[in-house]
Amino acid sequence: MAKVTVRIPTALRRVTQGQGEVQIEAETIAELIENLEKEFPGIKERLVDETGEIRKFVNFFVNDEDIRFLQGKETKLEEGAVVAIIPAIAGGAK
Amino acid sequence: MAKIKALKCKECGREYPVEPLHVCEFCFGPLEVEYDYDEIKKNISRDKIKKGPVSLWRYVDLLPVENPTVGLNAGFTPLVKAENLGKELGLNNLYIKDDSVNHPTLSFKDRVVAVALSKAKEFGFDTAACASTGNLANSVSALAASAGMNCYVFIPSNLETNKIIGSLVFNPVVVAVDGNYDDVNRLSSEVANEFGWAFVNINLRPFYSEGSKTLAFEVAEQLGWKTPDAVVAPLASGSLYTKIWKGFNEFKKVGILEENEKMPRMYGAQALGCSPIYKAFKEGRDWITPEKPDTIAKSIAIGNPADGPYAVKVTRESNGDMEVATNEEIIEGIKLLARTEGIFTETAGGTTIAVLKKFAEKGVFDKDEVVVAYITGNGYKTMEVLEGHLNKPIHIKPTLAEFKEKVVGQTINK
Ligand SMILES: Cc1ncc(COP(=O)(O)O)c(C=O)c1O
Numbered sequence: 001m002a003k004v005t006v007r008i009p010t011a012l013r014r015v016t017q018g019q020g021e022v023q024i025e026a027e028t029i030a031e032l033i034e035n036l037e038k039e040f041p042g043i044k045e046r047l048v049d050e051t052g053e054i055r056k057f058v059n060f061f062v063n064d065e066d067i068r069f070l071q072g073k074e075t076k077l078e079e080g081a082v083v084a085i086i087p088a089i090a091g092g093a094k
Numbered sequence: 095m096a097k098i099k100a101l102k103c104k105e106c107g108r109e110y111p112v113e114p115l116h117v118c119e120f121c122f123g124p125l126e127v128e129y130d131y132d133e134i135k136k137n138i139s140r141d142k143i144k145k146g147p148v149s150l151w152r153y154v155d156l157l158p159v160e161n162p163t164v165g166l167n168a169g170f171t172p173l174v175k176a177e178n179l180g181k182e183l184g185l186n187n188l189y190i191k192d193d194s195v196n197h198p199t200l201s202f203k204d205r206v207v208a209v210a211l212s213k214a215k216e217f218g219f220d221t222a223a224c225a226s227t228g229n230l231a232n233s234v235s236a237l238a239a240s241a242g243m244n245c246y247v248f249i250p251s252n253l254e255t256n257k258i259i260g261s262l263v264f265n266p267v268v269v270a271v272d273g274n275y276d277d278v279n280r281l282s283s284e285v286a287n288e289f290g291w292a293f294v295n296i297n298l299r300p301f302y303s304e305g306s307k308t309l310a311f312e313v314a315e316q317l318g319w320k321t322p323d324a325v326v327a328p329l330a331s332g333s334l335y336t337k338i339w340k341g342f343n344e345f346k347k348v349g350i351l352e353e354n355e356k357m358p359r360m361y362g363a364q365a366l367g368c369s370p371i372y373k374a375f376k377e378g379r380d381w382i383t384p385e386k387p388d389t390i391a392k393s394i395a396i397g398n399p400a401d402g403p404y405a406v407k408v409t410r411e412s413n414g415d416m417e418v419a420t421n422e423e424i425i426e427g428i429k430l431l432a433r434t435e436g437i438f439t440e441t442a443g444g445t446t447i448a449v450l451k452k453f454a455e456k457g458v459f460d461k462d463e464v465v466v467a468y469i470t471g472n473g474y475k476t477m478e479v480l481e482g483h484l485n486k487p488i489h490i491k492p493t494l495a496e497f498k499e500k501v502v503g504q505t506i507n508k
C-alpha cells in the first residue's frame with residue numbers, strides 16, 4: 001500500500017480533530033476515502049453523496065492535478081503522493 | 095444587523111453565523127447571505143434609492159454591509175442606448191451597461207471588491223487577498239491601497255502585461271503562479287486555510303458575490319424601474335451572471351419593481367477555448383466537467399467554475415441560452431463595439447458582443463425587445479490582442495503635399 005499525505009481543508013478539520021494534514025495508506029482515491037473513514041469516522045459522508053459519488057462541491061487533487069483529469073476515484077496513488085481535498089467554491093474570477 | 099439573518103448553504107440549507115465562512119461544513123456547498131426580506135421591504139423605496147449616493151451604495155439595503163467604507167465611488171456606470179450597434183443587429187432597444195468605466199479600476203470587479211473589503215473592514219481584517227484572472231487583482235490592489243490594508247494578489251503568470259502593471263502600480267505583493275487560473279485558485283484556497291487574510295473571492299465569497307447584484311439594480315433603475323426582456327453577460331466562474339439574475343428577482347421581491355414585472359431571459363457568453371458551463375448547459379448536465387483553458391479571453395478563462403451549476407440553472411429557469419465565441423469572433427466583437435458605439439472593451443466584452451450578435455442573427459430577440467449587454471471590462475487592459483487586427487497609422491512628413499498625397503488620396507472618396 002502506498003503511504004500518502006492528505007491535506008484537509010478547514011471545513012473538515014473538526015472531523016480530523018483539527019489536523020490539517022494526515023498520513024493514510026491507500027492504492028486509489030476510492031480506497032483512500034474508505035481508509036480515511038476508518039481513522040476519522042464521519043468523514044466519508046462529507047466527501048461522497050448517497051449514491052457513493054464524490055460530492056459535486058468536493059474536489060480531489062493528486063500532486064496538484066484535479067482527479068477529473070486523471071482517473072477520477074480510480075486514480076492510482078504512488079508512495080509519497082500528496083492528496084489535497086479542496087472545496088470547489090473557491091474560484092471565481094476572479 | 096436586522097437585514098441579514100444568517101449564512102445559508104445553497105445545497106443543504108444548513109445555517110451558519112455571519113462570519114468569514116464560505117463552505118458548508120457538511121456538504122461543501124457554497125454559503126449565501128440569507129436576508130430578512132420583510133424587514134428590507136419596510137425600509138427600501140424608490141425615493142430613498144434616488145436620494146442615495148451616486149454609486150452602488152444607493153442599494154445598501156440589499157447588500158451585506160452595515161457600514162460602507164471601501165470603494166465609495168464604485169458602480170452607477172452609464173447605461174448606453176446603443177443606436178448604431180442596434181441598427182447593425184436589427185434591435186431597436188439595445189443597451190450597453192458600460193462597466194468598462196467603473197471606478198477605480200475599470201471593470202465590474204470594483205463592485206464586488208467594494209462590498210468584500212467593506213465587509214473585511216467590519217470583520218477586522220488587515221490584509222486583503224484574491225486569486226485573479228487579472229481584473230480582480232487590479233481592483234483588490236487599488237481598493238486595499240485606499241483602505242490602508244496589506245495586499246497579496248495571486249495571478250497566472252501569463253497574464254496580459256497591462257493587467258500585471260495595473261496591479262503592481264498600487265504596490266501589493268503580486269504572486270505570479272506558473273499555471274492557469276484553476277491552479278492559482280487551488281493554491282489560494284490552501285493559502286486561505288493557513289493565513290487569516292480576507293481572500294475576497296474565497297473566504298469572503300458570500301459577501302463579495304453579492305456586489306454583482308448591483309448590475310441588475312442599476313439597469314432596472316436606469317430603465318425607469320423596469321427589467322429588460324433579455325440580458326447577455328459573460329461567464330467565468332458564473333458568479334456575476336447568477337447574481338445579475340438574483341438582483342432582478344430581489345428587486346421585485348422587496349417591491350421596488352411592480353408585482354407583475356417579468357424577469358429577463360438570461361443569455362450567457364463563454365469563449366470557445368474555455369466553455370465548461372456552455373457545454374454543461376447544452377448537454378443538459380447539471381454538473382461541470384472541468385477543462386484546461388486555451389483562449390485569448392484570459393479574464394474569463396476559468397476551467398473549473400465554482401458557480402457553474404447555478405449559472406446553468408439560471409439559464410434554464412429564465413428560458414435563456416448560451417453561446418461561445420472563437421478568438422477571431424472575440425476580436426471582431428471588440429472592434430464592432432468600438433466602431434459602432436465608441437466603447438473600447440476587453441476580451442470578455444468582445445466575447446459578450448460576439449455572442450450578442452450570434453443570438454441576434456439567430457432571431458432569439460424580437461426587434462423591439464429591450465436587450466441589455468453587460469460590458470464588464472476595459473479594452474486598454476488587453477490591447478496586445480489587437481496587434482495585427484487594426485489599420486496602421488498613416489506616416490507622413492509634416493508637409494501639406496504629403497498630407498494630400500498619402501492621406502487625402504487614400505481616405506477621402508471623391
Ligand atoms: C471583465 C470580466 N468579465 C467577466 C468576468 C466573469 O466573472 P465571474 O467569475 O463572476 O463569472 C470576469 C472575471 O474575472 C472579468 O474579469
Ligand SMILES: [Zn+2]
Nearest residue numbers: 103106118121
Ligand atoms: Zn450544505
